[in-house]
Amino acid sequence: MSVVVIFGGTRPQGNTEILTEKALTNIKAERIYLGDFHFESIIDKRHDTAGFHDRNDDYNSILDRILPHDTIIFATPIYWYSMSGIMKNFIDRWSQSLRDANYPNFKQQMAAKKGYVIAVGGDAPHIKGLPMIQQFQFIFGFIGMEFAGYILGIGNKPGDIMADQKAIYAAGELNQLLKTIV
Numbered sequence: 001m002s003v004v005v006i007f008g009g010t011r012p013q014g015n016t017e018i019l020t021e022k023a024l025t026n027i028k029a030e031r032i033y034l035g036d037f038h039f040e041s042i043i044d045k046r047h048d049t050a051g052f053h054d055r056n057d058d059y060n061s062i063l064d065r066i067l068p069h070d071t072i073i074f075a076t077p078i079y080w081y082s083m084s085g086i087m088k089n090f091i092d093r094w095s096q097s098l099r100d101a102n103y104p105n106f107k108q109q110m111a112a113k114k115g116y117v118i119a120v121g122g123d124a125p126h127i128k129g130l131p132m133i134q135q136f137q138f139i140f141g142f143i144g145m146e147f148a149g150y151i152l153g154i155g156n157k158p159g160d161i162m163a164d165q166k167a168i169y170a171a172g173e174l175n176q177l178l179k180t181i182v
C-alpha cells in the first residue's frame with residue numbers, strides 16, 4: 001500500500017499542510033503540491049463529437065503520479081466554504097480523464113483507492129466545512145473510490161492549527177491507521 005497527498009493550498013507551510021504532515025509523521029508518502037504545476041481549467045467537451053482536446057499542460061503528469069498509489073489524501077484549505085479553486089479545477093479535469101484514450105481504465109483505477117480529506121478553515125469548519133466533505137463523498141462515490149474519512153481543523157492565521165487539539169489528535173489517529181496499511 002502506498003500513499004499520495006494532493007495539496008490544494010497556495011500558502012507554503014499553511015495550516016492544512018501542517019495538519020496533514022502530522023498525519024504523515026514517519027510515513028512514506030508522495031506529496032504533490034498542485035500550486036507547483038500549471039494546468040488549465042476544463043473545457044467541457046463531454047457532448048462534443050470531437051471530444052476533449054489535450055490541454056498541453058501539467059495535468060496528465062500529476063495524474064500519472066497519483067494513479068500508482070492505493071491511498072489518496074486530499075488536503076485543502078477551506079476557501080469560501082469549499083475546497084480550494086486549484087483542487088476543484090484538478091478534480092473537474094477528471095471528466096476529461098474519464099474519456100481519455102490514454103487513461104482507458106481511469107475510473108476503475110480510481111475506484112480501487114481509498115480517499116481521505118484533510119481541511120482547515122477559520123469560520124466554524126466543523127459545521128460550515130461539512131458541505132465540502134459531502135461534496136468529496138459525492139465525488140468519491142461517483143468515481144467508485146472508498147471515502148475512508150476526514151479531518152476538519154480550525155485555523156486562519158499561519159500556525160493557528162496547532163491550537164486545535166482535537167484536529168491534532170485526529171491527525172495522530174489517522175497516522176496510526178495509515179501506519180497499519182502502509
